[in-house]
Amino acid sequence: MKRPWQIWILFGLCLATVAPAMVWLTVRTVELDRARVEMRAEAEQARRKAELQDRIAAALWRMDWTLTPLIAQEVTRPSFVYQPFLTASAAGGKGGREKVPSPLLTQPSEFVLLYFEASAEAGWSSPQAPGEADMPSVLAAGISAEGIARSRERLAQLVAGVRYDQLLPLLPENLLPPIAADGPLAQVPGTVGAPGTVAMAGDPENPPFPQTREQQEEPAPGEAGFVQQVDPPPPDAQTIVAQQTRQQALPRQSRDEDQFARRNMSVQNFARSQRAQQYSNAMFLSDANAVREGVSRPFWIDSKLILARRLVVGEEVRIQGCWLDWPRIRQLLVHEVADLFPRIELLPAAGDEPVPPGRLLATLPVQLAGLTTASLPDFSLPVDATSSLSVIRVSLVIAWSCLVLAAAAIAFVLRRVVALSERRAAFVSAVTHELRTPLTTFRMYAEMLSEGMVTGEEQRHTYLETLRLEADRLFHLVDNVLQYARLERGRNARRRVAIALDELRLRCVERIPERVRQANMTLLEELAPEHALAVVHTDPSAVEQILFNLVDNACKYAASAHDRRIHIRWSTSRESAFVRVTDHGPGIPAVRARRLFRPFSKSDQEAAQTAPGIGLGLALSRRLAKDLGGTLSFESTAGGAQFVLVLPLRR
Numbered sequence: 001m002k003r004p005w006q007i008w009i010l011f012g013l014c015l016a017t018v019a020p021a022m023v024w025l026t027v028r029t030v031e032l033d034r035a036r037v038e039m040r041a042e043a044e045q046a047r048r049k050a051e052l053q054d055r056i057a058a059a060l061w062r063m064d065w066t067l068t069p070l071i072a073q074e075v076t077r078p079s080f081v082y083q084p085f086l087t088a089s090a091a092g093g094k095g096g097r098e099k100v101p102s103p104l105l106t107q108p109s110e111f112v113l114l115y116f117e118a119s120a121e122a123g124w125s126s127p128q129a130p131g132e133a134d135m136p137s138v139l140a141a142g143i144s145a146e147g148i149a150r151s152r153e154r155l156a157q158l159v160a161g162v163r164y165d166q167l168l169p170l171l172p173e174n175l176l177p178p179i180a181a182d183g184p185l186a187q188v189p190g191t192v193g194a195p196g197t198v199a200m201a202g203d204p205e206n207p208p209f210p211q212t213r214e215q216q217e218e219p220a221p222g223e224a225g226f227v228q229q230v231d232p233p234p235p236d237a238q239t240i241v242a243q244q245t246r247q248q249a250l251p252r253q254s255r256d257e258d259q260f261a262r263r264n265m266s267v268q269n270f271a272r273s274q275r276a277q278q279y280s281n282a283m284f285l286s287d288a289n290a291v292r293e294g295v296s297r298p299f300w301i302d303s304k305l306i307l308a309r310r311l312v313v314g315e316e317v318r319i320q321g322c323w324l325d326w327p328r329i330r331q332l333l334v335h336e337v338a339d340l341f342p343r344i345e346l347l348p349a350a351g352d353e354p355v356p357p358g359r360l361l362a363t364l365p366v367q368l369a370g371l372t373t374a375s376l377p378d379f380s381l382p383v384d385a386t387s388s389l390s391v392i393r394v395s396l397v398i399a400w401s402c403l404v405l406a407a408a409a410i411a412f413v414l415r416r417v418v419a420l421s422e423r424r425a426a427f428v429s430a431v432t433h434e435l436r437t438p439l440t441t442f443r444m445y446a447e448m449l450s451e452g453m454v455t456g457e458e459q460r461h462t463y464l465e466t467l468r469l470e471a472d473r474l475f476h477l478v479d480n481v482l483q484y485a486r487l488e489r490g491r492n493a494r495r496r497v498a499i500a501l502d503e504l505r506l507r508c509v510e511r512i513p514e515r516v517r518q519a520n521m522t523l524l525e526e527l528a529p530e531h532a533l534a535v536v537h538t539d540p541s542a543v544e545q546i547l548f549n550l551v552d553n554a555c556k557y558a559a560s561a562h563d564r565r566i567h568i569r570w571s572t573s574r575e576s577a578f579v580r581v582t583d584h585g586p587g588i589p590a591v592r593a594r595r596l597f598r599p600f601s602k603s604d605q606e607a608a609q610t611a612p613g614i615g616l617g618l619a620l621s622r623r624l625a626k627d628l629g630g631t632l633s634f635e636s637t638a639g640g641a642q643f644v645l646v647l648p649l650r651r
Helices: 004-075 132-140 145-161 164-170 237-246 252-278 282-288 326-336 391-450 457-489 501-508 512-518 540-557 604-609 617-627
Strands: 085-089 097-101 112-119 123-125 297-301 304-313 316-324 345-348 366-369 497-500 522-527 535-538 565-572 576-583 631-637 640-648
Touching (some): 004 326, 132 145, 164 297, 457 617, 497 501, 501 535, 501 565, 540 640
Parallel strands (some): 522 565
Antiparallel strands (some): 112 123, 112 316, 297 304, 631 640
């Protein structure tokens, strides 16, 4: 490349154009960001309070909607499933009855600790804790004895902590209307105990949970007291935000009551549509019509969360319900709203102090406690107006970093391109000059031999020997170029072997004496006996090529020296082996020594004025030494030059 400075001037002009624009853009952006942050800081506290209420509303919707099918499945279970075994029509509908295990025994809910039934006369029982007489049938149905024992222990705990006369006054006295086998509800598809089937006992006048006055209206005619359509899922946080924005004129308490009413209505609508599914299996209707079921209600007794209802069988009043697994339900609810509140506290709403409707669930007597603006996720924290870590400023830092890195990368690439272009030009010049001499000799001698101009046998032998030497020289040149190209591409896979230092010396000096003899020089080798048995872990062929290049370099540059000796000294230390190649030539000046190992460092003028070569042998030798795990360095000596090859010993 003749004029690389033109490229650098163009690169500098591009930077001079882009940098001022980036500076102006940075200043303006920082000013706008400061103004925006100050305005945001003024409105942040008010927004955080509104955001807290919005998230609480969204959390209540999510938790109620999560609990609705779970609670619905329990409060709408028919009364006859609370026995360990049920009497059903025989398979195929050919008459007869058969005994089948209750779904509460075979498929209990994972969120229920125990199902129970209690009466003043019969006491407490559970379909999950059958008597000893039913144990053979229970085990035949695949129920484990360990599960039965665990259920009996829980029943004993429940009986010890809860009394029948304590529980009965807590239950509503309202009874649900009976189910008609030929009524419209019998047409609703579904199967009792089927996976995914959920239902909740509901009545417009006797809801399972406390209702507002608006919810106690009579159902429309033809609905048979049930809503046959499930309401859509609860609105998300954005919908709730929009609703509360439209209701900003209302007091906070009125808005909370309205939200609680909406959630409660959604639960009741789900209940009315689902009760029919639990009674859609006609083979149990004959048993179901003999009793009247009451409205279910959840409540706390000590630390136990109970969901129960009264059951009227003739003149007898029984209690049916379940003991809910509150720790597991709480874990489910906390996980459901983890994205809204990473830390949330759910407490029983069982005290005398009323709970605001904006913190109360509509499905269970549970309240949200301990929620403040500090409960919001980290991204909602107030932004300090003096902070230097705002998103825009970080983006500016990243933009400037990218600009600097891009400029550095372009400069690096340009430098490498210019260097590569110069190296390519130097390579072409050096190789062209170096190839001209052997090719000229080949052509001239070949023509003379082919035309019969050389008649004497001795002269023909001399010509042929010259051609062989030039061929060796050309082969050495091409081999160095190809070897360096393989190293540049990273395709030089070396096979290292463990070899004694003396054996390595013998394998590496096969070609070297011939090259020394051609230069009319003398080769001296030194290897002390104590170092001969040291084992080197290396590639002998690569070491041979390195030493041949070093000796060839000494033969070229020390050919005019008075002392025509070349020394190869072999020695070892604790961890390395050393091979020193020394000549007694004019040495290497300090200026040229700095670029001694650069590839193609010899220009065409230097190649014409000095010894033949393209300046690749030393660079290739250093790359080979590095590839073997060693090093190659130059040491200046008095009256000559010395190269030191270091190879690792086997450990």
